[in-house]
Amino acid sequence: MAFSQLGLHPDLVRAVKTMGFEQPMPIQEKAIPLALQGVDVLGCAQTGSGKTAAFVLPILHQLRSQPRPGIRVLVLVPTRELAAQVIEVFRDFGRFTGVKTVMIIGGAGYHGQRQAIARGAQVVVATPGRLLDHLEQGAFRLDKIEHLVLDEADRMLDMGFMPSIRAIIHRVSKERQTMLFSATLSREIQQVAAFALKNPQRVDVAPPTATAEGISQVVYPVTQDQKADLLIAILKAIQMRSVLVFCRTRHGADRLARRLEGFSFSVGVLHASRTHSQRVHTMESFRQGHTQVLVATDIAARGIDVREISHVINFDVPRHPEDYVHRVGRTARAYRVGDAITLMEPMEQTFLSAIERFTNIVFPRAVLPNFPYKVKPRLEPPKPPSNQPSGRFGRRRYARSYSALFKR
Secondary structure: OOHHHOOOOHHHHHHHHHOOOOOOOHHHHHHHHHHHOOOOEEEEOOOOOOHHHHHHHHHHHHHHHOOOOOOOEEEEOOOHHHHHHHHHHHHHHOOOOOOOEEEEOOOOOHHHHHHHHHOOOOEEEEOHHHHHHHHHOOOOOOOOOOEEEEOOHHHHHHOOOHHHHHHHHOOOOOOOEEEEEEOOOOHHHHHHHHHHOOOOEEEEOOOOOOOOOOEEEEEEEOOHHHHHHHHHHHHHHOOOOOEEEEOOOHHHHHHHHHHHHOOOOOEEEEOOOOOHHHHHHHHHHHHOOOOOEEEEOHHHOOOOOOOOOOEEEEOOOOOOHHHHHHHHOOOOHHHOOEEEEEEEOHHHHHHHHHHHHHHOEEOOEOOOOOOOOOOOOOOOOOOOOOOOOOOOOOOOEEOOOOOHHHOO
């Protein structure tokens, strides 16, 4: 199916063609016709699947087909980075519509955000905390909202935003269309959906525990004191275009970035202690290819939309399996291919085992040739208990590796 067959306004089809897109992705093909009907949508799709356009295009269609002044659309997102990404999608696809947007996030001035509302912004993309500040101060109202979107709802739940989201939704018109998108549909998310949506149509594109098909995944066992040295050796060995390295803490990210800079890598750092302007500058440098390695905490696991990330490296094994799926989803976006590398010290085996059960994949273990390991790496994954099935669905799959570097 082509975009022109979805029933979108000609100005949107023109914008889609201008951007070089011809056929919708599965989440778009399934969700857009439902959204155009005005029904509530509950969407489950893995990161990088194109779900932002799945709600942006039908919303722009309604705004373009029935123009009216005032705030008509509210999109709630968990992070500043995701807010910037959503705003960019609205502006790209809405380039021929005249629709005005505003981003309301922490770290930016209140006055400028309120001025954008006063100048006639119809689309508000916001993080819950800053938006609720505006509403409690009486800066503007949301009682004319026609479209409400909860994007990355599972992440907002993890970050403790649900009380703020409930307070915001109580201020939004009940006569609205609501769409909720999430990488997972846990019981908690379904409870949120029951509160926010009315008789939603559910759209599933991939199993919520799945990683993208094009991702090659491998684990390098190594002691903690040699992790940085092994990372540097890997970065020197691989053919990398752009690399995203995840650390568990802000201090760890800063420390690792300084270490990499000492070996002449061009490095950027992204975490919650960075100011908004620093984040914007860092992301722009990474997108433009001026920065080759971006070291980040999980704040960057969602909201980074850089199509040419060739490698995601987990310097620290994530504590929660869902975070692993979101981290590695930064590569192989839009059904491309990419490599995901995890450095695992022995104490992190428990976390890795949980990820393998969650994804139903056993990751190959590997060693880097000629690296001076202090302790010989264990390459055989531990066997599951004999009284339990070997995966969530019985037989476990074994991850493939696309790179010769990962072969034992």
